[in-house]
Amino acid sequence: MTCPSFTELCAADASSVLAAHLSVCPRCRGLVRRLGGTEPALQHQRAAVTTHAIADPPPRSGGVWTFWAPDTDEYVVGAVLDAGASHVLVMPVLEHTQWASDADIGLSAGVLGYQALAAVWASDRLLIEQAVEAVGVLSEQRLARLASGYDAFFGGQQVPDAAGPPVLGDSDPRLAAHAAFADGLRAFYRPWSLLHVADELGPVMQHRRQEVGLQLDEFSERLDLQPAVWAAFEAGQVDPVQTVPVKALARAIRDLDLLVSRRVLALADASVRAHYVLSPQTVGVAKARRRRGVTPRARRDPDAAAAAAASYTSKLARELGL
16 A cells, blocks of 8 residues: 655545545554644745755765754754765654654664654655754664655555554544644645746646636736736746746745746756747748748757756846846
8 A cells, every 4th residue: 555645645635536546544544634724825925034044064864963944943853864965855854752653763862962763654745945964874774764654654664663563443542643743744844835836937837826716817927927928837838038027936936936046947958948939030931931821830949958958047047136
């Protein structure tokens, strides 16, 4: 029985989409009930912090780091299982070992200076900009143990050397403890999940704008853009180089509380590469074609698109303070 990711359990439609799994998994059922029951109504308020310096050097596999989130004053400690260019896969580390289950792995005091639990069930991805400070390093053996536990749990297998017995039913008190911890974790995983609903920046921003209840006309007017232009960008139909000024895009990113990050730049890069086209080489050729009743076709050039994307995202990075 493969459990869904933490982000999937936090989705608004988790109860219906994951119904088959929830009917047989008391842990996930308990988490969804708690998360769904305490989800606050969305109110669009600009976050106080949208930019955070990238740690130097950035997190690598085997590091134990503290991580921040825009909507909380607290940090979470997590072991980095894998690190990419824009995100890290993290297994949270808890101090409260009395709530250990078969989805946790115990860590001795030699790792962090105190006994702890690595919460396999709560593993998910964070943006690399959320890393604050390295507080420890796992040995290769310990990293392999956590990675094996992660693969086993999310592959529907038993976690090797689990720290506690299985959760046996909805009345197990450990479910309430796990759910309380999950409440706090949502703020940490949300920046990554908001930026992974699509592979281009426009559709990502459309999803977020609709989520917070901002109307298209109102939002495009705020950006000093025609509604049809912004709608086409959100639909992933136009080249942002030709349609969306960098300053307007940077304002939209901040107004929608998307965490300023490398992931944002990667999405903007993808938008340009997907839709950038070259104009006809000469006006004379275009006019001649029009006289013959032929509309000149836009020409795609991957190298030109890559160069345009690099230029556009570089300007966007400066505008966002990255």
